[in-house]
Amino acid sequence: xxxxxxxxxxxxxxxxxxxxxxxxxxxxxxxxxxxxxxxxxxxxxxxxxxxxxxxxxxxxxxxxxxxxxxxxxxxxxxxxxxxxxxxxxxxxxxxxxxxxxxxxxxxxxxxxxxxxxxxxxxxxxxxxxxxxxxxxxxxxxxxxxxxxxxxxxxxxxxxxxxxxxxxxxxxxxxxxxxxxxxxxxxxxxxxxxxxxxxxxxxxxxxxxxxxxxxxxxxxxxxxxxxxxxxxxxxxxxxxxxxxxxxxxxxxxxxxxxxxxxxxxxxxxx
Numbered sequence: 001x002x003x004x005x006x007x008x009x010x011x012x013x014x015x016x017x018x019x020x021x022x023x024x025x026x027x028x029x030x031x032x033x034x035x036x037x038x039x040x041x042x043x044x045x046x047x048x049x050x051x052x053x054x055x056x057x058x059x060x061x062x063x064x065x066x067x068x069x070x071x072x073x074x075x076x077x078x079x080x081x082x083x084x085x086x087x088x089x090x091x092x093x094x095x096x097x098x099x100x101x102x103x104x105x106x107x108x109x110x111x112x113x114x115x116x117x118x119x120x121x122x123x124x125x126x127x128x129x130x131x132x133x134x135x136x137x138x139x140x141x142x143x144x145x146x147x148x149x150x151x152x153x154x155x156x157x158x159x160x161x162x163x164x165x166x167x168x169x170x171x172x173x174x175x176x177x178x179x180x181x182x183x184x185x186x187x188x189x190x191x192x193x194x195x196x197x198x199x200x201x202x203x204x205x206x207x208x209x210x211x212x213x214x215x216x217x218x219x220x221x222x223x224x225x226x227x228x229x230x231x232x233x234x235x236x237x238x239x240x241x242x243x244x245x246x247x248x249x250x251x252x253x254x255x256x257x258x259x260x261x262x263x264x265x266x267x268x269x
Contacts, residue, residue, distance in 0.1 A: 020084040021072065029096030033068070036101065036113040037061040067107045068100055082251065095123055131249050132241040134257050138264070139193060139238055142213070142231070145269045146196050147188050149208050160188055165204050169195045193235040201228050212267045215260065230260055
């Protein structure tokens with residue numbers, strides 16, 4: 001080890017790295033990892049850890065810990081945050097432990113602590129369920145916000161006709177309403193995400209939405225008049241829970257919906 005305290009090596013780096021390294025969740029994750037590494041060393045070398053001196057035990061598990069130390073030493077802040085940030089505020093020590101195990105596995109593929117595969121499966125299921133819920137929530141929040149703003153500016157009786165300037169959007173919503181034989185609702189309930197985007201970006205309405213739905217993605221260049229590509233991306237990501245066969249969330253999908261949720265909350269949407 002390069003230092004008796006790995007965390008001391010990182011204190012000069014970004015605040016997110018320090019936060020994800022020097023926290024109760026991190027400490028619990030590392031404690032679990034050390035026990036798993038001791039068990040792994042015992043299975044690999046047939047040595048009895050209880051009969052070893054502390055320094056000797058550290059020397060024996062040190063090679064297995066090197067992938068973790070290398071990552072802590074060299075990872076950029078964004079990479080560190082991506083690996084150890086807890087999605088949706090969930091996961092805690094088990095997820096942190098799982099990420100540490102994956103680092104060890106990068107050099108020692110047969111390192112598989114007891115229950116590790118089940119842990120990864122459970123975490124994937126939990127993340128998917130939370131992503132589905134947040135995904136739906138985002139669509140509902142945007143939909144509700146657009147209708148609320150249109151009602152406020154065009155009146156509760158005229159907002160659908162006057163606030164939606166494109167005929168094809170209104171006709172599409174009306175057709176869906178008539179096709180819904182079992183539980184027909186008002187036509188505004190049938191507006192889709194792309195339709196909402198066209199309503200928002202129209203010159204007639206943009207002034208009403210530019211302070212709340214003008215969201216620049218981290219990958220977009222500065223200086224554009226309107227930032228609404230996120231609605232196109234939201235329309236793509238919402239298809240994952242709507243049509244799950246052959247689809248699953250990628251890391252960038254999770255990051256996207258978390259980012260949009262934070263941005264909308266900051267704008268009280």
